[in-house]
Amino acid sequence: MRHQGEEAVRHRAGLTAGDSLGALMRVRVDMTLCQTHAQCVFAAPEVFTLNDDDELEYDATPADASWPAIEQAARACPVQAIALGED
Numbered sequence: 001m002r003h004q005g006e007e008a009v010r011h012r013a014g015l016t017a018g019d020s021l022g023a024l025m026r027v028r029v030d031m032t033l034c035q036t037h038a039q040c041v042f043a044a045p046e047v048f049t050l051n052d053d054d055e056l057e058y059d060a061t062p063a064d065a066s067w068p069a070i071e072q073a074a075r076a077c078p079v080q081a082i083a084l085g086e087d
Contacts, residue, residue: 025061025067025084025085025086026060026061026084026085026086027047027058027059027060027061027062027070027082027083027084028060028082028083028084028085029056029058029081029082029083030081030083031056031081033079033080033081034056034079034081035078035079035081036050036054036055036056037077037078037079038050038056039073039076039077039078040056040058040073040074040076040077040082041056042076043069043070043072043073043076044062044066044069044070044072044073046059046062046063046066046069047059047062047066047069047070047073048073070082070084071084
């Protein structure tokens, strides 16, 4: 999956560190690849969760403060199912 880091998106959009990414950045999980190893849940529990049926649920437009943990979650995914980037 293609991974566009927060800094690259900020640069292309002309944003500074204080500007919000909320309207630009999105999290996408390819559920056909996801095998529910849940490494993302451990890395960014405020964004990724498992429901009562042990299926992954996630916030596609999380708060700016979550992006460092989200990037770690994307790196930790053993099947590369998490894509981060511009909408």
